[in-house]
Amino acid sequence: MPLLFAHLMQTGFGGFYDGVAHLFLTPSDLLLVLGLALLAGQQGPQGGRLLLTLLPLSWWIGLAVGQHWGLDFTLALLTTMLFSSVGVLVALSLRLSPLLLAFTVAGSGLLFGLINGFTMPSAASGLPLDVLGVVSGVAVLSVLISAQVAATRSNGFCIAVRVAGSWIAAAGFLSVGMLFKAA
Amino acid sequence: MVRRVLVPLLMLAALLMPRLVSAHDLFPGFLEVQATSASTYQVLWKLPLLQGQRLPIAPRFPDDCALQSAPDSRQEASALVYRAELSCREPLEGRLISIDGLASAGTEVLLRVRPWQTEALQTLLIQPEQPEAVIPTASEADQQPGVWSYLRLGIEHILLGVDHLLLLLGLVLIVRDGWMLLKTVTAFTLANSITLSVSAIGIVQVPVAPLNAAIALSILFIGTEVVRFRRGQTSFTLRHPWVLACGFGLLHGFGYARGLAELGLPHHELLLALLLFNVGIEIGQDVFVVLVLALERAFRQLQIRWPFWVRCVPAWTIGCAGAYWTIETTVSLIKGGV
Numbered sequence: 001m002p003l004l005f006a007h008l009m010q011t012g013f014g015g016f017y018d019g020v021a022h023l024f025l026t027p028s029d030l031l032l033v034l035g036l037a038l039l040a041g042q043q044g045p046q047g048g049r050l051l052l053t054l055l056p057l058s059w060w061i062g063l064a065v066g067q068h069w070g071l072d073f074t075l076a077l078l079t080t081m082l083f084s085s086v087g088v089l090v091a092l093s094l095r096l097s098p099l100l101l102a103f104t105v106a107g108s109g110l111l112f113g114l115i116n117g118f119t120m121p122s123a124a125s126g127l128p129l130d131v132l133g134v135v136s137g138v139a140v141l142s143v144l145i146s147a148q149v150a151a152t153r154s155n156g157f158c159i160a161v162r163v164a165g166s167w168i169a170a171a172g173f174l175s176v177g178m179l180f181k182a183a
Numbered sequence: 184m185v186r187r188v189l190v191p192l193l194m195l196a197a198l199l200m201p202r203l204v205s206a207h208d209l210f211p212g213f214l215e216v217q218a219t220s221a222s223t224y225q226v227l228w229k230l231p232l233l234q235g236q237r238l239p240i241a242p243r244f245p246d247d248c249a250l251q252s253a254p255d256s257r258q259e260a261s262a263l264v265y266r267a268e269l270s271c272r273e274p275l276e277g278r279l280i281s282i283d284g285l286a287s288a289g290t291e292v293l294l295r296v297r298p299w300q301t302e303a304l305q306t307l308l309i310q311p312e313q314p315e316a317v318i319p320t321a322s323e324a325d326q327q328p329g330v331w332s333y334l335r336l337g338i339e340h341i342l343l344g345v346d347h348l349l350l351l352l353g354l355v356l357i358v359r360d361g362w363m364l365l366k367t368v369t370a371f372t373l374a375n376s377i378t379l380s381v382s383a384i385g386i387v388q389v390p391v392a393p394l395n396a397a398i399a400l401s402i403l404f405i406g407t408e409v410v411r412f413r414r415g416q417t418s419f420t421l422r423h424p425w426v427l428a429c430g431f432g433l434l435h436g437f438g439y440a441r442g443l444a445e446l447g448l449p450h451h452e453l454l455l456a457l458l459l460f461n462v463g464i465e466i467g468q469d470v471f472v473v474l475v476l477a478l479e480r481a482f483r484q485l486q487i488r489w490p491f492w493v494r495c496v497p498a499w500t501i502g503c504a505g506a507y508w509t510i511e512t513t514v515s516l517i518k519g520g521v
Binding site for chain 1 (some may be wrong): 478487
């Protein structure tokens with residue numbers, strides 16, 4: 001049983017809010033979006049714009065593919081390593097080339113979207129509101145955080161961002177350890 | 184080229200969206216069970232109608248319970264109301280009541296229970312993911328604050344009410360500064376609280392069909408005002424959006440009250456339930472407004488320069504949805520008579 005994964009939860013407010021809640025109640029997804037938002041924000045407004053363009057789009061494509069093909073695997077180790085690595089990059093406050101950032105964002109979005117897709121049955125009819133909820137949640141959370149990080153230049157805030165990155169990395173490494181122990 | 188392709192596509196999407204989403208009506212089912220003796224009960228069941236069709240849900244009582252006679256039924260504006268006497272071999276307290284069909288109906292049921300030998304009414308919310316509830320005993324009913332369900336219903340009503348959210352979005356989009364925003368949101372809040380209260384208590388009654396048409400028209404109107412604002416034009420409402428917010432707040436308050444009226448308010452906890460429902464609505468509204476403002480600020484911080492046609496998308500969406508609902512509700516008004 002993979003760690004840090006959750007099935008689509010029901011808020012009682014309908015599919016859209018179930019999708020939003022899914023993002024916020026799935027620690028691995030939440031930590032990845034937080035990490036990528038911090039990382040993109042560290043690259044400045046351009047990084048934030050790139051994140052806003054690529055992450056929701058790649059997440060949505062991954063989700064659609066995952067729902068359509070319904071492959072039953074979760075790649076727990078890979079996803080945990082991925083958000084841990086993003087956390088390390090944030091903690092190191094590295095400047096990335098736009099191409100590398102785009103590759104990281106799009107790859108992560110596709111992978112996590114794909115895994116989300118496995119846990120969400122596709123809507124039999126009408127709008128896939130849960131998918132819309134997840135993608136909206138990803139877009140809103142990433143744009144709010146990356147914009148704040150990109151706009152704030154104080155030393156204290158930059159340190160706080162790096163500390164947050166180190167916590168994300170630490171949570172990831174802890175999960176990797178638990179995965180190996182569980183195996 | 185991009186503009187030539189995307190603009191018609193977005194307009195088409197804006198025209199189709201209201202059909203897919205539809206304006207939200209808060210009509211959870213409502214089941215009231217009041218003990219008249221140790222094992223007999225007065226049952227009131229309000230079955231919601233969605234666009235005139237009854238929802239496929241029904242309460243299921245334990246097998247040893249039976250109706251003493253055929254239920255009395257009457258039709259209200261958006262619900263079928265059944266009243267019946269229920270008799271059980273064993274008391275219902277501590278046993279399960281379930282709602283058949285709730286898991287797929289996309290709504291909830293508010294269950295109000297008065298067990299034998301208590302005056303306390305216990306309110307429970309039965310949800311699709313767990314379509315059953317245990318009837319509380321008299322001592323449990325005396326202790327539990329079930330009226331808090333109304334807070335959740337208030338939040339739910341605003342978060343699922345696409346029509347109300349579009350109006351709020353329009354109001355936020357035509358406001359120029361923070362002070363005016365505060366005045367506008369306060370005016371909207373006060374106005375809808377007034378009409379929600381007077382209507383829910385029964386002081387003022389507004390017919391449903393004209394009310395729906397007027398609410399739809401308010402959304403269409405705000406859509407045109409957002410377009411006017413985007414073009415740099417001005418009008419009385421753009422200079423004083425709080426006046427518009429006040430007027431439309433009064434209107435939408437009646438809409439909120441209609442949903443609440445369908446549920447019925449418990450007499451002994453009327454003010455508290457009304458207050459909690461209203462607070463729930465205000466929480467939902469404020470969360471939405473804060474989110475819109477935060478996104479607007481984030482876009483500025485990221486120095487995103489949207490093309491003009493993208494900046495017009497919210498106005499088109501609000502206007503097209505308002506136009507669609509106006510036509511739909513007006514047709515239904517004409518068909519059904521005032």
